[in-house]
Amino acid sequence: MSIMEKSKKASQAAFTLAAVDVETRNRALQNIIKYIKENVDQLQAVNQEDLDRAEAEHLAAPLHKRLKLSPQKLTDAIKGIEDLIALPDPVGVTQMATELDNGLDLYRVTCPIGVIGVIFESRPDAFIQISSLCLKSGNAVLLKGGHEALKTNQFLYQLIRKATEEAGIPSGWIQNLESRDDVNEMLKQRETIDLIIPRGSNHFVQYIMDHTSIPVMGHSEGICHVYIDRDADLKKAIRIAVDSKAQSVSVCNAAETFLLHRDLPKSFIQSLKQSLEKENISIRGDERIQQIISCEPATEADWHTEYLDRIVSIKMVDSVDEAIRHINHYSSKHTDAIVTENEETARKFLLEVDSSGVYQNASTRFADGFRYGFGAEVGIATGKLHARGPVGLEGLVTYKYKLIGHGQIVSDYVNGSAHYTHQPLKQDCPL
Amino acid sequence: MSIMEKSKKASQAAFTLAAVDVETRNRALQNIIKYIKENVDQLQAVNQEDLDRAEAEHLAAPLHKRLKLSPQKLTDAIKGIEDLIALPDPVGVTQMATELDNGLDLYRVTCPIGVIGVIFESRPDAFIQISSLCLKSGNAVLLKGGHEALKTNQFLYQLIRKATEEAGIPSGWIQNLESRDDVNEMLKQRETIDLIIPRGSNHFVQYIMDHTSIPVMGHSEGICHVYIDRDADLKKAIRIAVDSKAQSVSVCNAAETFLLHRDLPKSFIQSLKQSLEKENISIRGDERIQQIISCEPATEADWHTEYLDRIVSIKMVDSVDEAIRHINHYSSKHTDAIVTENEETARKFLLEVDSSGVYQNASTRFADGFRYGFGAEVGIATGKLHARGPVGLEGLVTYKYKLIGHGQIVSDYVNGSAHYTHQPLKQDCPL
Numbered sequence: 001m002s003i004m005e006k007s008k009k010a011s012q013a014a015f016t017l018a019a020v021d022v023e024t025r026n027r028a029l030q031n032i033i034k035y036i037k038e039n040v041d042q043l044q045a046v047n048q049e050d051l052d053r054a055e056a057e058h059l060a061a062p063l064h065k066r067l068k069l070s071p072q073k074l075t076d077a078i079k080g081i082e083d084l085i086a087l088p089d090p091v092g093v094t095q096m097a098t099e100l101d102n103g104l105d106l107y108r109v110t111c112p113i114g115v116i117g118v119i120f121e122s123r124p125d126a127f128i129q130i131s132s133l134c135l136k137s138g139n140a141v142l143l144k145g146g147h148e149a150l151k152t153n154q155f156l157y158q159l160i161r162k163a164t165e166e167a168g169i170p171s172g173w174i175q176n177l178e179s180r181d182d183v184n185e186m187l188k189q190r191e192t193i194d195l196i197i198p199r200g201s202n203h204f205v206q207y208i209m210d211h212t213s214i215p216v217m218g219h220s221e222g223i224c225h226v227y228i229d230r231d232a233d234l235k236k237a238i239r240i241a242v243d244s245k246a247q248s249v250s251v252c253n254a255a256e257t258f259l260l261h262r263d264l265p266k267s268f269i270q271s272l273k274q275s276l277e278k279e280n281i282s283i284r285g286d287e288r289i290q291q292i293i294s295c296e297p298a299t300e301a302d303w304h305t306e307y308l309d310r311i312v313s314i315k316m317v318d319s320v321d322e323a324i325r326h327i328n329h330y331s332s333k334h335t336d337a338i339v340t341e342n343e344e345t346a347r348k349f350l351l352e353v354d355s356s357g358v359y360q361n362a363s364t365r366f367a368d369g370f371r372y373g374f375g376a377e378v379g380i381a382t383g384k385l386h387a388r389g390p391v392g393l394e395g396l397v398t399y400k401y402k403l404i405g406h407g408q409i410v411s412d413y414v415n416g417s418a419h420y421t422h423q424p425l426k427q428d429c430p431l
Numbered sequence: 432m433s434i435m436e437k438s439k440k441a442s443q444a445a446f447t448l449a450a451v452d453v454e455t456r457n458r459a460l461q462n463i464i465k466y467i468k469e470n471v472d473q474l475q476a477v478n479q480e481d482l483d484r485a486e487a488e489h490l491a492a493p494l495h496k497r498l499k500l501s502p503q504k505l506t507d508a509i510k511g512i513e514d515l516i517a518l519p520d521p522v523g524v525t526q527m528a529t530e531l532d533n534g535l536d537l538y539r540v541t542c543p544i545g546v547i548g549v550i551f552e553s554r555p556d557a558f559i560q561i562s563s564l565c566l567k568s569g570n571a572v573l574l575k576g577g578h579e580a581l582k583t584n585q586f587l588y589q590l591i592r593k594a595t596e597e598a599g600i601p602s603g604w605i606q607n608l609e610s611r612d613d614v615n616e617m618l619k620q621r622e623t624i625d626l627i628i629p630r631g632s633n634h635f636v637q638y639i640m641d642h643t644s645i646p647v648m649g650h651s652e653g654i655c656h657v658y659i660d661r662d663a664d665l666k667k668a669i670r671i672a673v674d675s676k677a678q679s680v681s682v683c684n685a686a687e688t689f690l691l692h693r694d695l696p697k698s699f700i701q702s703l704k705q706s707l708e709k710e711n712i713s714i715r716g717d718e719r720i721q722q723i724i725s726c727e728p729a730t731e732a733d734w735h736t737e738y739l740d741r742i743v744s745i746k747m748v749d750s751v752d753e754a755i756r757h758i759n760h761y762s763s764k765h766t767d768a769i770v771t772e773n774e775e776t777a778r779k780f781l782l783e784v785d786s787s788g789v790y791q792n793a794s795t796r797f798a799d800g801f802r803y804g805f806g807a808e809v810g811i812a813t814g815k816l817h818a819r820g821p822v823g824l825e826g827l828v829t830y831k832y833k834l835i836g837h838g839q840i841v842s843d844y845v846n847g848s849a850h851y852t853h854q855p856l857k858q859d860c861p862l
Contacts (some may be wrong), residue, residue, distance in 0.1 A: 014785075015755065015756075015783050015785060016783060018781050018782055018783055018785070019779060021781035043679075057500075072478045083540070089780055095672075098803070098804050100797070100802065100803070104793060104795070104797075106804075107598065108805060111782075113815055114785060114815060123518070129765060144559050167747045172764070194815050195815075210644060213640055213641060213648070213800075215814065215815075215816050217816075230458070233838065235838070236837070236838030238518065239838055239840050240838060240840060242840075243840035244840075245841050245842070247841045247842050247845070252502065273477065287848065291722065325446075328446050343862070346835075346862055347450075348450060348860045350833050350862045351450035351542075351862075352446050352447060352449055352450050353448055354445075354446060354449070354545060355831065356831055356832060357831065357832045357834065358831055358832070358833055358834075359833070359834040359836065360833075360835045360836065360862065361835070361837055361838050361839075362535060362834050362835070362836030362838075362839050362840075363839065363840045363841050365840075365841035366535075366834055366839070366841060367532070367832075371531065371841075371844070371851065372531070372537060372832070373529050373531065373537075373853035376637065376656075380586065383646070384544055384545065384625050384626075384646075384815040384829050385625075385646050385648075385816065385817040385829060386816040388829060388830060388831065388832075389831075398815050398816060398819060399819060400786065400787055400788065400789055400819065400820075401787060401788045401789070401798075401803070401819075401820050402556055402781050402789055402790070403788065403790040403791070403793050403797055404666070404777075404790075404791075404792070404793070405790065405791065405792045405793030405797075406792055407666070407667030407670055407792050407793075408792075408793050408794065408797070409655075409670050409671060409673075409674035409678070409793075409794045409796070410674055410678045410796035410797060410802075411674050411678050412796050413802070420804065422804035429515045431774070431777055431778045431781045431782075
């Protein structure tokens, strides 16, 4: 099947999937668990084929680890589906209800987005997680995993397709894509695909955005900041700065730049340096920082850089306003934190910093769907529309307006024989 | 100033505007009313210059009517601002609150989108309405009105800028664009502009979408359907069909196609024809319809056409499923209605039709921000993400996650010395 045919099939399935009740969707999720459990051995044998090929191609160790579908990862994936089944239905939620007139009721009700194309890394557990999230939210999905996981994904695709169709999910709701050409074809299917979610490097996400007119919910990069204010509790400041940078360095919510208020004691900056050195973090400082501690010089390029490494850039600022200006200029609008005990300064920072996550006295590393309590996450969106930050089930639905009347026509309201009441209704949409 | 400079200035203003309280924003709106009232004569003199130029250029009568800033339109515009002042603040609304742990509280709070570029028709009252909507929602705005209104818009721009800056709104929040080249430059300002709202023809909106990587909230066209089911109340059906088509034909929420169930009596189809002829609506029917009433033949192209004229296409369908398939294929996802007394059929139609408005037993002409009770509308979105259907103040805000801690770090939760509680909170965000 061509990609155009696959996305048409997905689109047709999406229209009927939108009316499939949550019991059926949950039963299908349950059936995925059953099929995975029944096919563990074969699944791991197929995964071994991918691992052998990766070994032959000298795949780097971290990628190898991601590719391997270990028993632990399968247990986690099954736990993930169980959690999803337990979550409330994101579809059919009445968000607004207004009586326009007696017997003419308007409801805003959540509904699936339709067809979602997801491009993701060589992690077969992500195949399971993404397809389950889309199913729970009533969306059809085109999946394109990293090519290293080709065999495992093919196997998972067949297994999930069978498990869900058997449980009454419309045939064609899930489609598997296998090559880069497939991705380029997918980006052209504006008629049938409603949303593209690319996961991967900043460069890759940018490429996708530049090559499609389909809306993209992308996560472009994470240049996160910790601003340590004049009124910071200095103990908290060191803990938060070190955790934000060093708890895990290769992740998008790790801090790349610290901004320090000029009134902070020199001794504080020296202790911060010592704490960072204990974690093997090297420092690049601006001129004023270099006068206080010995470090590499930071250049303009450093403020723009997502190191994803054991490096941090540090700049001294004269005020919270300068910190906000710096962040709004250089940040990737992911997550930025202020350390301060001053409520007014914190309020200003949280209102004026234009990022999806704005924190007072907490580590930037909290920016994560699991930590936020969303149960599951399809990615972290750095755009500003539709969904921002960690995106769970709620980001995978949209809404429609349902108007239920008894023959009302606009003429009567225009000629004055009928009048709008515009009263809020307390009931959920009956249809 | 170049367009890049204008959008940078707007972007800088947007960061501080995000922290301006609603009292100040409302005071600024009040000041716009004051300035309009004080400058009515001059405003109408300037508008007359535009009208004279338009006359010399032989502008068509309907366009001339749109361009004229009559006393009635000014009264309506002032009433519109008064209504906006009375509406609750869309910014700073806590949408979600979760305790992640004791003293670590997460809030999802609405905030302005940032900088919005709006391109609109030659209606000076729209300049007032759009800038007021953006101000109330805390957004900076770049306005590009139709060139016929050049002088009036220049005058309004100066007046609104002065009125709002005087009331404490950050300088630069409003910018006026004057030429088509300005629009093309604006479409490139991805760094500083967050959203483009184009108003105008389908062709124009498509052009904008194809020439920018900034998100576009567009209204591309209105191919709306009325499906008359086997179980329809036939009296309601005729009223709704005629109103949907004929109440106003040149608008996006007017119906272009009727779908009739094959079991409907022939006499009904004949009365429908008579009712439409009374309104001077001509019919293009498919083969089965042509066997019942005399009419022009409908071709494939008709199902794709937004007539915006006194023409309707009519097709006979075998079932509600065929009606849904037809609509999901040809509709522009604007508004589609079913006429039926059968709740199950209505439920199926409302769930499976993939449009922003899905109606049972009501005219498609109700799809409108004023009729929905939104108070004001910036346009009708036919995309599926962020905002759908009539877009009021709520569509002009997004949200951010505010996390307020007391020094919590992720390490403690990873090493097991701290644990997430994930309890819903009942309070609004304090910052």
